[in-house]
Amino acid sequence: MKFFKLPQQLVSLFILFFIIIVVFIIARRIFVPATFGVYGHYRASAIDTVKEQKINYAGAKACYECHDDIFETKSKSYHKDVSCEVCHGPSAKHVESGGDFAPEIPRQRDFCPVCHGYNPSRPTGFPQVIVAQHNPGKACISCHKPHDPTPPHTPESCSACHREIFSRKMVSHHYSLACTTCHTVPDEHLANPRLNQVGKPAAKEVCGQCHDKAAESDKEIPRVDIQTHGGRYLCWDCHYPHDPEVKT
Structure with a gap:
């Protein structure tokens, strides 16, 4: 009876796989801690290591x-x-x-900007300042009490908190519009902004004050029939109010 003989290249490959498996088993026994797996996929002795750390x-x-x-x-x-x-x-x-x-x-000026320095990734409404422009040279705690950081006076500009929107708006076609042109701002908002939210436009007619074909605004302002333009969509479904593009 003639036995099937494996090709030499397959024999070499099987030997290689066998060596790899043996090396893996030996390495695992050497490098994997003995307590690994006692409490699941975790090194049980790590608990004692953590306990030994100074609080x-x-x-x-x-x-x-x-x-x-x-x-x-x-x-x-x-x-x-x-x-x-x-x-x-x-x-x-x-x-x-x-x-x-x-x-x-912390009394140094560069401490508070870790949280309150302008950063566009922070949420809208979070108090931020441009450190180089905000009371240069003065320590933050000379005006703000750290345990009750209410501003010493009510901010006069929306940009004190809405820096990202302000920066975007200043390079747009809406740069000259006051925020209150579109938003209703209760007096309480300036003192306690998170509990007294600003009113936002809810209808096309707000944009129509300037952009409707019958509006009494400057001639160079783009005009549309506010009732039919965009169909069922509101203006801000397509246009970002703080930086609206102009279609020519």
């Missing part, structure tokens, strides 16, 4: 036990959700020493 953060509750007056102020302010140690740094040593070790008190 640096005390937690906000520890701060409130002594600084209840500051907690009372902060709990009603815009910074109520900001943990104390975000600004003051790890404070476990301060708590353990009974106050002998003072936590960090």
